[in-house]
Amino acid sequence: MNNTVIMHVNFAEFPKEGSFDGKTIDDVCRMAAELGYEGIEFRSHLPAHLQDSTIEDYYKQIAEGKKKYGLKEILLGVIVADCMNPDKEVRAEAVKTAIRKAQLINDLCGTTLCDTSAGAVFSTDTSVDPQAVEFHGSAAATEEMWNLTVDTYQQIGKGLEPLGVRFALETCMCCIHDLPDPTRKLVDLIDSPMIGINMDYGNTACFPKKPTVTEAIDIYGDKLFYAHLKNSVNKQGCALAEGEINHRVYLKKLRDVGFAGPIAIEAPRPGDRRWFAQQDLAYYKAVVASI
Numbered sequence: 473m474n475n476t477v478i479m480h481v482n483f484a485e486f487p488k489e490g491s492f493d494g495k496t497i498d499d500v501c502r503m504a505a506e507l508g509y510e511g512i513e514f515r516s517h518l519p520a521h522l523q524d525s526t527i528e529d530y531y532k533q534i535a536e537g538k539k540k541y542g543l544k545e546i547l548l549g550v551i552v553a554d555c556m557n558p559d560k561e562v563r564a565e566a567v568k569t570a571i572r573k574a575q576l577i578n579d580l581c582g583t584t585l586c587d588t589s590a591g592a593v594f595s596t597d598t599s600v601d602p603q604a605v606e607f608h609g610s611a612a613a614t615e616e617m618w619n620l621t622v623d624t625y626q627q628i629g630k631g632l633e634p635l636g637v638r639f640a641l642e643t644c645m646c647c648i649h650d651l652p653d654p655t656r657k658l659v660d661l662i663d664s665p666m667i668g669i670n671m672d673y674g675n676t677a678c679f680p681k682k683p684t685v686t687e688a689i690d691i692y693g694d695k696l697f698y699a700h701l702k703n704s705v706n707k708q709g710c711a712l713a714e715g716e717i718n719h720r721v722y723l724k725k726l727r728d729v730g731f732a733g734p735i736a737i738e739a740p741r742p743g744d745r746r747w748f749a750q751q752d753l754a755y756y757k758a759v760v761a762s763i
Contacts, residue, residue, distance in 0.1 A: 473727050473760050476545050478736035479509035480700070483749040487742070491520045501537025507750050513587060513736050516549030528576060535580040545734060546581040547698070550574065550639065553591040555624035556617045563624050571631035578637050585698060585734065587670050588639040590621050592646045605645040606679055610654035621648055622661045629664025640670035640697040645678055652676065652683055652691040659695045668697035674738065677717055678707055685717060686725045696731060701756070702738035709741030712752040724763045
């Protein structure tokens, strides 16, 4: 397997999402390079220390870090929170914003793939536990929500084609694109070569009923653009080698189907995240060498 190995920015975040605990973008890029990662996935929103900056300045700092430390690939998130808004003008602006970000990211960072989300969907039944993910997302989405999401991402896809930038919908709890089947259904309805899937089986594992990791890869098929690796025990994050997901099986299946996209390692757990980044990468490399 010759996939580009990406460090998710949450290895550098502490104690909460978006906080680098005194570190800069430069520090994060140096950390990834020193540990042996080939790239980084940054979040869509500004980190805490850049809240007074522009999104362009954020991208510029990332581009500088990429060049300085010789990183191969930068991925960024682009959340399309208004994609289900019934107001056509609001959705049109969301489309323009997503395409503008893609152009800027591509121009400054050379990015050709972005993680994306269509926003959260929750059950209208207030008696349902917000943590009961099987009742939210695709299970709670109305036909109108499906239609609006498809229309919005079809427009985004058309705008991305001349840029050569692809968007990958991350399989995530409380989104229409949560479980494998609805996610594949969504990208098939969008029917754009620029819109595919970011497989995060760590999120899929949170559901009581789900396909196996190998079955999920078969469902995604040629729409699989990107893969996230993380692990957990009883929904609590843990080392990549130690949770309920067998990443040897996961990576072997990716190899067997010829998956050539980037692979990102995540660390959604507290503690010494620099050590976790080193530990999880070592495990990844050992598994890849042995399958």
